[in-house]
Amino acid sequence: MTSPERLPVVPPVAPTTPRLVTSTAAIVEVTDLGKSFGGLMALDGVSTSFGVARITAVVGPNAAGKSTLIKTILGLVRPDRGRIIVNGHVVTQDWDYRRGIGYMPQAGHFPENLTGREVLSMLKHLRGSSAELDEELLDAFALRPELGKQVRTLSGGTRQKLNAVIAFLFRPALLILDEPTAGLDPVASGIIKDKILRCRESGTSVVLTSHIMSEIEELADSVVFLLEGRIQFDGPRLELQRLTGHQSLERAIAALMQGGAS
Amino acid sequence: MKSTGKILRYQLRDVIRGRWILVYTLVFLLMTDVLFRFGGSGERVVLSLMNVVLLLVPLVSIIFGTMYLYHAREFIVLLLAQPVDRTSLFLGLYGGMAIPLAGSYAVGVGLPFLWHAGGGGGGGSALGVLLLTGVLLTCAFTALAFLVAVLFEDRAKGFGAAVLVWLLAAVVYDGVILIVVTSLWRYPLERPLLVLTMLNPIDLGRVFLLLQFDIAALMGYTGAVFSRFFGSAVGKGLALTVLVAWSVVPLLVGLRRFRMKDF
Amino acid sequence: MNRAVIWSVWLGLVTPFTGGTAQEIVVQKGTSVATLSAALRRAHPGDHIVVRPGIYYEPTIVIDVPVTIEGDSGAVFDGRDAEDVLLVTADSVTIRGLTIRHVATSYIDDRAAIKFQEVTGCVAEYNRIEDAFFGIYLAKSTDCIIRHNVAIGRKTTKTKSGNAIHLWNSRDVLVEDNTVSGHRDGIYFEFVTGAMVRRNVSTDNLRYGLHFMFSHQCEYWDNVFARNGSGVAVMYTKGVTMVGNRFEDNWGSAAFGLLLKEINDSRVEDNIFRSNSVAIHAEGSNRLTVKGNEFIANGWAVKIMANSIDNEFTRNRFVGNAFDVATNSRSSSSRFSENYWSAYRGYDLDRDGYGDVPFRPVRLFALLVEQYPPAIILMRSAFVDMIDLAERVMPILTPETLVDEHPLMEWPQ
Incomplete structure (x- = not known):
């Protein structure tokens, strides 16, 4: 078993990046979250918070509980215990808090016989928001000519771009991005990463998962490291690198995993 | 449930554009048309269609219903991450499946009756009962499909369960009735049989349809008892209620599970 | 077909005999012979009685001399005042072309439009029978012909109606080309032997189109039995x-x-x-x-x-x-x-x-x-x-x- 004492769980601290000058307020607060699937502990007493206008990366090996954590925040998975507060709303049966969340699942699946435009307008209808939409990515990806085609004729990459567009479309206060660059070419990856950074500049909070450490190094202010449903590290990215004594995040994480596994 | 209509609108569009729903319509269209061409009166065509309808409609509804829900799973997750309540979503999805299926069936069977000018006497009311039965069976087995898909996370298991449910209702159940009849024939069986028939939507549809035709005269004393029951307002009301309940109950149980489910 | 041939031969023998020494008696309203009963009182065996058009209300007419009774079109006997309308007790009587209607239901006796009682050589042909309890009724009779009659019953209930053509304890009867409907049974035989029944149409009767018991060696050719209860x-x-x-x-x-x-x-x-x-x-x-x-x-x-x-x-x-x-x-x-x-x-x-x-x-x-x-x-x-x-x-x-x-x-x- 892991001993939580081996590495200190660091509470969120002051911004480490000089660009970030804003508050320590949290957009998501998670307290003692627990969830098991048929006896298998996916989350075991997870408490953390995601700062406003910060980019937090949730990392960990497969089946560490990353998806479960994200899905409980989205209300897709019901926790056995614990409490989640998003933007001041306690997540229970209430669903209206999701108005402030933009979600990008790992892969974009849409009704095959609808056109891209119809998918977008369906979501607009559901949101019912009259606010101005953020269609920047639509142009950046040069996606407009594809919108008239039915989804089943679109390539995997195009669907993934559409997937990204949807997440940013409604200018949410919180972005939850599950492997945002997976399946995208380097150009598109660059576009999306720039977009994430720009969003943070304008005050959007971002939670993302990724397997690509360089990407996290490039983007994340904070890192939450999960292993077997427990938090092994929670703090500024640079703090993690400093604590483990590794320059690269990749090695820092590896050290964390070995430490946790032994 | 305020988003139900919005979801329904787009799901309908998606399903109706699908190729298989067109095939489903064409199958009924061709079958009905051919039956007319091979010299059937309206009533005879209804009688011939009856067997196919009672087998095919539940099978297609439950198979397509389950597959559809499994197929839409990722998109459902995306929708659930939007400010939408689960009840709206579930009902929207159900409507998006049941309405095109029922409509496609009704068009496929109904149109040939129109252009063959009703095929002459008696077909009208029998056709009405056939259409109503088919539509209600579609609703019931789509509801069962949704229940199965919600209960079974694993697609292969869900698919197996769907076929099993169909097999139970369409075939095995009647085997059980036959065993009951042959082993308890010394007792008056009409009332228990009536109850047994009411409990299975396919049997209920079959018997109710049979009683619309002359063929009911072949059914002897048992037929007479059934005929009297289903001929009464109470009987008709009860039959209709049970058929509708076969849509409502599985749908509500499915909805309950859907609301509690982890995605 | 043998039996049909035998019948034709038999007919050929009978017809000249009945026609031979015929005296014709005319029944007409307003004449001295205003009723069939009156005509019969003066009739001799072999006479030919012609009934002129008109509706005749008579008590049961008993035909006890071998005569031929022939109705003009429109000669109607109404059974209002009768039990049986025509009761034949003499051999070799022919009844042709009459219309007989309204024979009341009885739960005691089998009232008929035309009843042949223990006779031989009788013929009932081209008659029309409407609304009768029993239509043509043969009891203990032999060598008779019933053909080209039409009997339309009143289609009430089985207990209130009798049979259109009813044969009891009779033999060697030809029943052909009759049209019967709306009775209890269209054609009913009990203890009949050697009958030939052909080309009849028996439809829409309340019980059976054809019903027989203990009636051996009978033949049924080319009949239509449809829509009977x-x-x-x-x-x-x-x-x-x-x-x-x-x-x-x-x-x-x-x-x-x-x-x-x-x-x-x-x-x-x-x-x-x-x-x-x-x-x-x-x-x-x-x-x-x-x-x-x-x-x-x-x-x-x-x-x-x-x-x-x-x-x-x-x-x-x-x-x-x-x-x-x-x-x-x-x-x-x-x-x-x-x-x-x-x-x-x-x-x-x-x-x-x-x-x-x-x-x-x-x-x-x-x-x-x-x-x-x-x-x-x-x-x-x-x-x-x-x-x-x-x-x-x-x-x-x-x-x-x-x-x-x-x-x-x-x-x-």
Whole structure:
């Protein structure tokens, strides 16, 4: 078993990046979250918070509980215990808090016989928001000519771009991005990463998962490291690198995993 | 449930554009048309269609219903991450499946009756009962499909369960009735049989349809008892209620599970 | 056809005799002979009485001299004041061209429009009978002819109506070209022998189109029996010949095209059975020859109970029946051969016109329903179709002997 004492769980601290000058307020607060699937502990007493206008990366090996954590925040998975507060709303049966969340699942699946435009307008209808939409990515990806085609004729990459567009479309206060660059070419990856950074500049909070450490190094202010449903590290990215004594995040994480596994 | 209509609108569009729903319509269209061409009166065509309808409609509804829900799973997750309540979503999805299926069936069977000018006497009311039965069976087995898909996370298991449910209702159940009849024939069986028939939507549809035709005269004393029951307002009301309940109950149980489910 | 020939010869002998020394008496309103009863009082054997148009109300007219009574068109006898309208007690009476109507129902005696009581050589022809309890009634009479009559009953209830043509304890009677409807039974025979019944149309009667008991050696050719409440039922008789008749649209839970109860040594040939709930139901009937018949769109074409033995079904045509053959036992001594079955799915490799695979006309479901009637509720169930198919492939429950070894591939036109 892991001993939580081996590495200190660091509470969120002051911004480490000089660009970030804003508050320590949290957009998501998670307290003692627990969830098991048929006896298998996916989350075991997870408490953390995601700062406003910060980019937090949730990392960990497969089946560490990353998806479960994200899905409980989205209300897709019901926790056995614990409490989640998003933007001041306690997540229970209430669903209206999701108005402030933009979600990008790992892969974009849409009704095959609808056109891209119809998918977008369906979501607009559901949101019912009259606010101005953020269609920047639509142009950046040069996606407009594809919108008239039915989804089943679109390539995997195009669907993934559409997937990204949807997440940013409604200018949410919180972005939850599950492997945002997976399946995208380097150009598109660059576009999306720039977009994430720009969003943070304008005050959007971002939670993302990724397997690509360089990407996290490039983007994340904070890192939450999960292993077997427990938090092994929670703090500024640079703090993690400093604590483990590794320059690269990749090695820092590896050290964390070995430490946790032994 | 305020988003139900919005979801329904787009799901309908998606399903109706699908190729298989067109095939489903064409199958009924061709079958009905051919039956007319091979010299059937309206009533005879209804009688011939009856067997196919009672087998095919539940099978297609439950198979397509389950597959559809499994197929839409990722998109459902995306929708659930939007400010939408689960009840709206579930009902929207159900409507998006049941309405095109029922409509496609009704068009496929109904149109040939129109252009063959009703095929002459008696077909009208029998056709009405056939259409109503088919539509209600579609609703019931789509509801069962949704229940199965919600209960079974694993697609292969869900698919197996769907076929099993169909097999139970369409075939095995009647085997059980036959065993009951042959082993308890010394007792008056009409009332228990009536109850047994009411409990299975396919049997209920079959018997109710049979009683619309002359063929009911072949059914002897048992037929007479059934005929009297289903001929009464109470009987008709009860039959209709049970058929509708076969849509409502599985749908509500499915909805309950859907609301509690982890995605 | 022999019997028909004999009848023609007999007619040829009788006619000149009755016409020979005829004195003609005219019945006309407002004359001295204003009623048929009055005419009969002055009639001698062999006289010819002509009834002029008019509606005659008379008490029961007893015809006790051998005369011919012929009505002009419009000569109507109304039974308002009578019991039987015409009661014939003399031999060799001919009644022709009369219209007789309104014979009251009686629960005590069988009142008829024309009743022949213990006579021989009687003829009733070209009469029209409306709204009568019984129509033409023969008791203990022989060598009579009943032809070209029309009897339209009042179609009330079975207990309130009698039979259109009723024969009791009579023999050698020709009944032909009559049209009867709306009575209890269209044609009713009890203890009749040697009758020839042909080209009659008996429809829409409340009970049976044709009903006979203990009436041996009678023949029924080219009749139509349709839409009768219970079809045709014949019982306790041997030596029946039924050829070329049509049994149609006798549909209902207790209706039969032809119900055979204890009918022995008889022939049922070249008939057409169409749209009957049960075309032929045979119980306790033995040594029947059922040949060349067509069974089309019936509920059951042939229901043959196990107490019927040694029956022969050959070269019949079975098309579109819900059940071709049903029986209530595994053992059956009836033989089926060279029939045409629309349900037959076999093939004829050697091109001899007969299917190479035997046909089993008894569906397992038909057997189940015979033994457990409530099982009928499974009619048209997919399950039933499956067990039928299984049984057809590997028969274990249906009668082994009930097989058509040489099913016809095509029905010869």
